[in-house]
Amino acid sequence: MVYATRQLLAPASEASDADRWTRSPVRERMRRMVAVLVDRIGLLVTNDPAHGGPLGELADAALVVEGAHIAWVGPARRAPAADVRVDAANQAVIPGFVDSHTHLVFAGDRAAEFEARMSVEARVSGRVTGAGRAPYTTGGIATTIQATRAASDEELQATALRLLGEMRRAGTTTVEIKSGYGLTPRDEARCLAIAEALTEETTYLGGHVVPPEYADRRDEYVSLVCREMLDVCAKHARWVDVFCDRGAFDLDESRAILAAGMARGLRPRLHGNQLGPGPGVQLAVEVGAASVDHCTYLRDEDVAALAGSETVATLLPGAEFSTRSPYPDARRLLDAGVTVALATDCNPGTSFTSSMPFCVALAVREMGMTPGEALWAATAGGARALRRDDIGVLRPGARADFVILAAPSYVHLAYRPGVPLAAAVWKDGRPS
Numbered sequence: 001m002v003y004a005t006r007q008l009l010a011p012a013s014e015a016s017d018a019d020r021w022t023r024s025p026v027r028e029r030m031r032r033m034v035a036v037l038v039d040r041i042g043l044l045v046t047n048d049p050a051h052g053g054p055l056g057e058l059a060d061a062a063l064v065v066e067g068a069h070i071a072w073v074g075p076a077r078r079a080p081a082a083d084v085r086v087d088a089a090n091q092a093v094i095p096g097f098v099d100s101h102t103h104l105v106f107a108g109d110r111a112a113e114f115e116a117r118m119s120v121e122a123r124v125s126g127r128v129t130g131a132g133r134a135p136y137t138t139g140g141i142a143t144t145i146q147a148t149r150a151a152s153d154e155e156l157q158a159t160a161l162r163l164l165g166e167m168r169r170a171g172t173t174t175v176e177i178k179s180g181y182g183l184t185p186r187d188e189a190r191c192l193a194i195a196e197a198l199t200e201e202t203t204y205l206g207g208h209v210v211p212p213e214y215a216d217r218r219d220e221y222v223s224l225v226c227r228e229m230l231d232v233c234a235k236h237a238r239w240v241d242v243f244c245d246r247g248a249f250d251l252d253e254s255r256a257i258l259a260a261g262m263a264r265g266l267r268p269r270l271h272g273n274q275l276g277p278g279p280g281v282q283l284a285v286e287v288g289a290a291s292v293d294h295c296t297y298l299r300d301e302d303v304a305a306l307a308g309s310e311t312v313a314t315l316l317p318g319a320e321f322s323t324r325s326p327y328p329d330a331r332r333l334l335d336a337g338v339t340v341a342l343a344t345d346c347n348p349g350t351s352f353t354s355s356m357p358f359c360v361a362l363a364v365r366e367m368g369m370t371p372g373e374a375l376w377a378a379t380a381g382g383a384r385a386l387r388r389d390d391i392g393v394l395r396p397g398a399r400a401d402f403v404i405l406a407a408p409s410y411v412h413l414a415y416r417p418g419v420p421l422a423a424a425v426w427k428d429g430r431p432s
C-alpha cells in the first residue's frame with residue numbers, strides 16, 4: 001500500500017490485527033534498529049551544498065537509512081556496516097520529488113473540454129498555432145465543482161489514492177493537496193478531511209473561483225470563504241491559497257481571503273499571474289507567502305519583487321502544455337536570483353498529469369532550465385515552497401525519501417521523456 005490511508009481513517013476500535021501490528025511500538029523499534037546500506041550508487045544527488053554545488057553530487061556513493069531517516073551519506077568505499085545491503089547497480093539516486101501544488105480531490109472528467117480547446121485552435125487557424133484562439137478560461141471549473149459535490153467521500157478518496165499511486169510510482173514522495181472543487185462549507189471541509197488523511201501538506205482553497213450560485217453575489221461568497229467556510233476548514237489545513245487572476249479573485253478579495261486564513265493560523269500561498277499579468281506576485285510578496293504558483297505572465301517589477309523576497313516561484317508547465325499557453329520564463333527568474341520550484345498542478349482542467357518527470361522534461365525543453373536546475377526545482381525547490389528542510393535533500397537527519405533511477409544520471413529524466421525511470425521509490429525509509 002502506497003499510503004496507509006485505511007489505518008488513518010479507521011476508528012481505533014475497528015483496528016485489525018494487521019493494523020495493530022502496523023502501529024505497534026515493538027515493530028517500530030525493530031524497524032529503527034535495522035540499518036540499510038544503499039550501496040554502489042553511480043551518481044548520488046544529495047541537494048546538500050556541503051558536497052559541492054546546489055545538487056551536492058557524489059560519484060560512487062552510498063547512503064545508510066535508519067528508521068525513516070538518512071543516517072549517513074558518503075563515498076561507497078567508506079560506507080559503514082549495516083544490517084541489510086541494497087545494490088543500486090551503479091545507477092543514479094535522487095531525492096524523492098516534492099510536488100508542492102496539486103488538486104487531487106475531485107470527481108469527473110474534462111477530456112471533452114481539453115479536446116474542444118485543442119480542436120478549435122486547429123480549426124480556426126488551419127494549423128496548430130500558439131495560444132489565443134481558444135484559450136483556457138476558469139469557466140470549466142464549474143463542471144468539476146458539480147461532479148465533486150455529487151460524489152461520495154469514497155469516490156473522492158479512491159480518485160485521490162489512484163493519482164497518489166501514479167505519483168509515487170514516478171518518484172514523488174511528498175504531495176501538497178488543495179481543496180477548491182467543493183466551494184460550500186460542507187464540501188470544502190470533506191475534501192480537506194480526505195486530503196488530510198493522505199498528506200501533511202493540505203491547503204484550503206475556498207478562494208478558487210466564485211461558484212455559479214454566487215455569480216451575482218461575489219461579496220457574499222468572499223465573506224463565506226473568510227468566515228463560515230474557514231471555520232470548518234481551518235482545522236484540516238496547513239495552508240491558505242487563493243486564485244488571484246482574471247476570472248477568479250481580484251487583489252482586494254484575494255488579500256481578504258489570505259488575511260482571514262492567516263488570522264486562523266494558516267500559512268499563505270497563491271495562484272497568480274497564470275492567465276495574464278496581475279497583482280498575484282506582488283500580493284504574495286506583500287503577505288510573505290511561501291510560494292506564488294504559475295508565474296506565467298510576469299512584469300520586470302514582479303521578478304524584482306520575487307528576487308528580493310523569500311517567496312518561491314512555483315512553475316507548473318503541465319498547465320501550459322494542456323492549455324497550449326506560453327511557458328513561464330524560468331531562465332529569467334533564475335538569472336534574477338529567484339528560487340524556482342516545479343510542480344504538476346495535477347487537476348482535471350488545466351494539467352491532468354501526475355508526473356514530475358514530465359514536468360522536468362518540459363522545464364528543460366521549453367523553459368530554459370538545465371537538467372540540474374530542473375531536478376533541484378522538483379525536489380529541493382518544492383521543499384522550499386512548503387517551507388520544509390527535512391525533505392528534498394539527502395543528508396543525515398533528513399527523511400529517507402529517495403528514488404533509485406533506471407539510469408546512470410538524472411539528465412535522463414529530460415533526455416528520455418515519457419519513459420518510466422523510477423526503478424525503486426523509498427519513502428520514510430522503506431521501499432514503496
Ligand SMILES: N=CN[C@@H](CCC(=O)O)C(=O)O
Nearest residue numbers: 141243271319345347349350
Ligand atoms: N489556476 C487555477 N486552478 C487550477 C485549474 C482548475 C481547473 O481548471 O479545474 C490550476 O491551478 O491550474
Ligand SMILES: [Zn+2]
Nearest residue numbers: 101103271345
Ligand atoms: Zn492549481
